[in-house]
Amino acid sequence: MKVNVKFNLNGQQVELETEAGRTLLEVLRNEFNLTGTKKGCGEGDCGACTVLLDEKAVNSCLTLIPKVNGCNVTTIEGVGEDGLDPIQHSFVEHGGIQCGFCTPGMIMSTKALLNENPSPAEGEIRKNLAGNLCRCTGYAKIVDSIMKLSDK
Amino acid sequence: MKIEYYFPKDLDSAIGLLLRNENSAKIIAGGTDLLRMIKSGKDNSSILIDITRIDHIKGIRQRPDGSISIGAITTHHEIATSKFIIKDFLALSEGASSVGSRQIRNVATIGGNICNSSPSADTAPALLVFNARAKIIGPHGAREVLIKDFFSGPSQNVMKSDEILCEFILPSTEGECGSSYIKLSARKAMDTAIVGVAVMVQMDPDDGICKKCHIALGAVAPTAIRAIQAEEIITGTDMNQKVLEEAGEIAKMVSSPINDIRASAEYRSEMIKTITIRAIQKARENALRLKGINA
Numbered sequence: 273m274k275v276n277v278k279f280n281l282n283g284q285q286v287e288l289e290t291e292a293g294r295t296l297l298e299v300l301r302n303e304f305n306l307t308g309t310k311k312g313c314g315e316g317d318c319g320a321c322t323v324l325l326d327e328k329a330v331n332s333c334l335t336l337i338p339k340v341n342g343c344n345v346t347t348i349e350g351v352g353e354d355g356l357d358p359i360q361h362s363f364v365e366h367g368g369i370q371c372g373f374c375t376p377g378m379i380m381s382t383k384a385l386l387n388e389n390p391s392p393a394e395g396e397i398r399k400n401l402a403g404n405l406c407r408c409t410g411y412a413k414i415v416d417s418i419m420k421l422s423d424k
Numbered sequence: 425m426k427i428e429y430y431f432p433k434d435l436d437s438a439i440g441l442l443l444r445n446e447n448s449a450k451i452i453a454g455g456t457d458l459l460r461m462i463k464s465g466k467d468n469s470s471i472l473i474d475i476t477r478i479d480h481i482k483g484i485r486q487r488p489d490g491s492i493s494i495g496a497i498t499t500h501h502e503i504a505t506s507k508f509i510i511k512d513f514l515a516l517s518e519g520a521s522s523v524g525s526r527q528i529r530n531v532a533t534i535g536g537n538i539c540n541s542s543p544s545a546d547t548a549p550a551l552l553v554f555n556a557r558a559k560i561i562g563p564h565g566a567r568e569v570l571i572k573d574f575f576s577g578p579s580q581n582v583m584k585s586d587e588i589l590c591e592f593i594l595p596s597t598e599g600e601c602g603s604s605y606i607k608l609s610a611r612k613a614m615d616t617a618i619v620g621v622a623v624m625v626q627m628d629p630d631d632g633i634c635k636k637c638h639i640a641l642g643a644v645a646p647t648a649i650r651a652i653q654a655e656e657i658i659t660g661t662d663m664n665q666k667v668l669e670e671a672g673e674i675a676k677m678v679s680s681p682i683n684d685i686r687a688s689a690e691y692r693s694e695m696i697k698t699i700t701i702r703a704i705q706k707a708r709e710n711a712l713r714l715k716g717i718n719a
Contacts, residue, residue: 273428292472293425315460317614319527328501328530334459335531338429339474381526402613403525 279340282306282350288337296340297321297332300347308348308376312405319404322377323347329384331403348376351383358421359383368417370408377404382418391422425462428471435481435561435588438473442586443563445471451588453497454531456524457540481535481590484508490596496535496589500547501526503534513594514710515603515622516550522607523547525614535589538574541581542616544643548575549622550605552640552650556594562587575647601626601636602711606703608695610686617643618687619695621675623707625663629715634663634708639671639700644679644692651675654700668704672697 275292278285281304288303297314300306300323309332312320316331323332324346325339351357359382362368369375378401385392385400392400397418398411406414432438442449449471452458461467475481475497482495484506492513494503503509504521523529523537523546537547538558551571558569563586571592574581583589603624609615620642626635637658642648654674661667681692 275429291426292429293427314463316456316524316528319525322527325531329527330531331456331527334456336425336427336429336455336459336472338431339455339476341431384526399613400526403527 275338275341277337277341279342280344282346290337292336292338294337295333296323296325296335296337296345299337300332300345306347306349310373310376312373312377317403317405318374319377319381319401320374322380322404324380324384327384327387329381329403346380346383348379351379357383359386359418362417362421363414366417366420367413368409374404374406374408378406378414386418386421392418394419426470427462429474430472431474431477434478435475435590438475438478438588439561439563439586441471441473442588446585449473451475451539453533453536454499454528455536456528456532457536475588476533486596487593490598492594492596494534494592494594496591497533498535500524500529500532500534500537503547504529511714512597512599512601513550513554513603515553515605515624515707516547516594518605519546519548519550519607519620519622522605522613522617528614534592538571538592539581539583539589541575541579541647543575543578543645543647544617544620545648546605546607546617546620546642548648549620549640549642550603551592551594552648553603553622553624553638554594554597555638556592558589559591559593560587561590566590568593572650577646597624597626599714600711602707602709602714604703604706604710606699606706608699616686619643619681619692619699620648621696621699621703623700623703625658625704625707625711627663627708627711627715629712632662634658634661637704639675639704641675641679641696641700644681644696646680649678651678651700653678658704663704663708668701669697671704672700675700 310320312318316334321333450469452472500520608619624638639651654671
């Protein structure tokens with residue numbers, strides 16, 4: 273079934289006519305060429321596909337495109353207005369990135385958290401990132417990068 | 425995926441869609457369970473009826489008679505962070521908080537959790553100890569079903585294919601009850617319970633006697649269950665360690681855990697006792713704290 277979907281993508285109004293059964297992840301990558309959002313598992317377990325839907329972190333691999341009609345969608349490409357967002361800057365500065373595959377998801381989840389709570393405790397940071405898997409870092413420097421942000 | 429997708433504006437339209445498309449249509453809310461099943465081929469629904477834009481089935485509110493209404497499409501995150509639920513129905517907040525990840529909890533709903541009817545559903549034990557009921561709407565009107573009568577087997581419930589669960593109703597605890605939900609799982613998150621225990625207790629603050637105790641077990645029987653015989657051991661006592669051990673043993677006896685990929689039946693059986701005791705202790709502490717007493 274074809275659907276017409278209008279939504280705000282990274283601050284811009286967009287419109288798309290497409291098959292209802294496509295996921296937001298696949299549409300972002302293939303219709304909008306926004307390849308910063310990654311497919312890790314396709315099942316909502318790894319968080320590499322995390323985007324913000326109306327400011328809330330969601331797995332875009334489990335979001336069918338009709339669901340975003342009338343909503344705000346923010347991807348990693350929409351983060352950082354003039355250069356890097358402070359979160360991105362902190363990850364770079366404090367070694368929170370190795371291969372980088374999990375990083376967009378980590379940043380999006382963190383952005384959502386810091387919008388709600390600018391100074392989360394370590395436990396909150398870790399709980400917030402429970403749905404973002406990283407195979408490289410062991411999470412220590414990722415958590416560090418976020419903790420160091422809220423010190424500022 | 426070849427899917428038709430609809431956003432009905434109200435429940436009647438949603439029911440109409442279900443009726444016209446028997447066997448190929450399903451209700452979708454958060455979709456985090458349903459989409460996984462469709463992607464893996466376990467579900468072959470081709471018509472999805474999205475009820476998340478029907479405002480009156482969302483949210484937590486107090487009804488005129490003092491009972492609490494939780495809309496079926498209220499998300500786990502909303503329940504986990506609701507000050508009101510944390511204060512008066514802590515076990516439910518803890519259950520919702522233990523589901524999946526933040527990303528999942530942001531969209532997954534309590535209605536979906538219960539309709540999926542997994543024996544290990546994390547909100548089921550709490551709903552059982554609070555004597556919740558589900559309001560279900562169909563083509564012939566509405567009916568209410570106690571959660572204890574809702575599940576009929578693993579992934580099975582009493583709903584018909586043309587019905588929609590729209591609301592949970594919980595009798596008020598009047599700020600008198602402490603509760604707790606403990607989930608034993610291999611991982612700290614993103615995992616199914618090996619054993620899940622919810623406990624609700626009402627204490628007499630003057631003599632420390634338990635006036636009321638409800639215990640519900642998840643993941644250790646074909647459905648989530650109340651452990652009535654274990655409750656009876658505790659009620660009227662001072663909840664000393666010996667009594668709790670007895671209750672834990674009985675909880676173990678009334679369960680029927682299975683071997684599966686997460687744990688052996690034997691391990692689950694042992695853990696039922698351990699987790700039940702811990703959950704009772706935490707519920708008791710919570711009850712005493714509500715009364716301003718340091719447990």
